Amino acid sequence: MSENMMKIEFSSRSQNESFARVAVASFASQLDPTLEEISDVKTAVSEAVTNAIIHGYGDNKEGKVIIETILNKNEISISVMDEGCGISDIKKAREPLYTSRPDLERSGMGFTVMETFMDSVEIESSENVGTRIRMKKVFSSLE
């Protein structure tokens, strides 16, 4: 079965976080998810995009955040990528409540939220090259 995909690219500005959530949610609506499933996806996307903007790019508003979404049967696969500073210690980053930016009042819950609301979360990152978060979720279908 062939996959349906979309790809969007936008500036690393916080005002684009809402757009990113809505874009992925509307693409995902083809699979007829429940309201709760869509809410879960939007929240996970919000966390990943916020990480790319705050951590990947810091104060740089000209960075590019790329989201690629693939729909395969009733599974959604979302990749959020940036070409920012990369994560030096992925294990530490995944620790609940750990944040490298307590000055921004970050709670350190981003990855925990993604891992809770999606079925799987993979992190690939290289310092000064960038980061890619790949998350998947299977939507329950009412057939």
Next chain:
Amino acid sequence: MYIEFESKDDKLIVTLTGELDHHSAEEVRIKIDDRIDMVSTNKVIMNFDHVNFMDSSGIGVIIGRYKKLSMKKGTICIANAKGSVERIFQLSGLFKIVKSYKTLEEALSII
């Protein structure tokens, strides 16, 4: 995000409308802190009745206000957290330090 303030007795009710994410969190933080100082209140109730989206940025906002109020021996609580908003609060363990009430009336009568 739209923020409404209402003072009732010695309590400050903060009603948020819209989406609470990283983008809106900064504005929310500044406006609430300014208001807390302006009315010099020690008791804040965050009303989430009209918040239709929240990610972990909202947790950061609440914790920040909790720390600020704690320094003045004050208190902050949450009212009307529903659905995924409530789930994120639960996930973060925030309810261990910040009380959550089903309704605004309940919060007002208790704090």
